[in-house]
Amino acid sequence: AQSVTQLGSHVSVSEGALVLLRCNYSSSVPPYLFWYVQYPNQGLQLLLKYTSAATLVKGINGFEAEFKKSETSFHLTKPSAHMSDAAEYFCAVSHSGNTPLVFGKGTRLSVIA
Amino acid sequence: NAGVTQTPKFRILKIGQSMTLQCTQDMNHNYMYWYRQDPGMGLKLIYYSVGAGITDKGEVPNGYNVSRSTTEDFPLRLELAAPSQTSVYFCASSIDTVYGYTFGSGTRLTVV
Numbered sequence: 001a002q003s004v005t006q007l008g009s010h011v012s013v014s015e016g017a018l019v020l021l022r023c024n025y026s027s028s029v030p031p032y033l034f035w036y037v038q039y040p041n042q043g044l045q046l047l048l049k050y051t052s053a054a055t056l057v058k059g060i061n062g063f064e065a066e067f068k069k070s071e072t073s074f075h076l077t078k079p080s081a082h083m084s085d086a087a088e089y090f091c092a093v094s095h096s097g098n099t100p101l102v103f104g105k106g107t108r109l110s111v112i113a
Numbered sequence: 114n115a116g117v118t119q120t121p122k123f124r125i126l127k128i129g130q131s132m133t134l135q136c137t138q139d140m141n142h143n144y145m146y147w148y149r150q151d152p153g154m155g156l157k158l159i160y161y162s163v164g165a166g167i168t169d170k171g172e173v174p175n176g177y178n179v180s181r182s183t184t185e186d187f188p189l190r191l192e193l194a195a196p197s198q199t200s201v202y203f204c205a206s207s208i209d210t211v212y213g214y215t216f217g218s219g220t221r222l223t224v225v
Contacts, residue, residue: 034213041219042219044205090155097211100171102158103155106153106155
């Protein structure tokens with residue numbers, strides 16, 4: 001069975017500081033991995049995805065994530081946090097194109113001025 | 114292009130009442146999903162469909178029913194509302210999981 005663990009339900013960073021949101025996955029086969037962002041009172045928006053091509057994936061709004069098979073990780077980073085990055089972030093995994101995504105519990109990112 | 118449209122946006126139900134949450138997509142996606150989101154719990158899959166006439170249970174299907182008579186529509190039915198069904202419900206669609214989902218804006222349901 002596939003699963004996702006997001007370390008830290010709440011992360012707080014200063015504006016301009018590095019953002020690091022952690023995601024570890026469990027999958028018996030090579031996974032497809034995703035990061036979604038949810039702004040208050042909105043639906044989820046796709047940030048980026050890994051589908052077995054390049055291990056370093058670049059997404060929208062300056063975010064990127066690196067797939068590390070040896071560590072079963074897919075951490076999300078951004079070099080410099082902006083106030084507009086404050087939101088909840090979800091990591092998700094699937095092991096095939098017709099298998100629904102399994103989501104982590106989410107990490108709320110706060111950005112302090 | 115409207116994407117995924119959910120109605121209503123908000124609803125308060127009394128215990129034992131029933132209702133249908135509507136979901137429509139105009140992208141001709143075969144795959145559609147219903148998730149519920151509870152604080153600190155992430156999103157949990159209720160039901161999904163891989164095409165018209167085909168539905169399957171997810172992780173938390175009890176108390177819900179779905180149908181998929183057309184490619185566009187995937188309504189979620191609550192027959193006897195219970196306080197445990199207080200949640201935010203999201204509908205999503207995709208061509209294929211590999212491409213990711215398009216989400217609706219959600220329905221916030223409170224059962225009192």
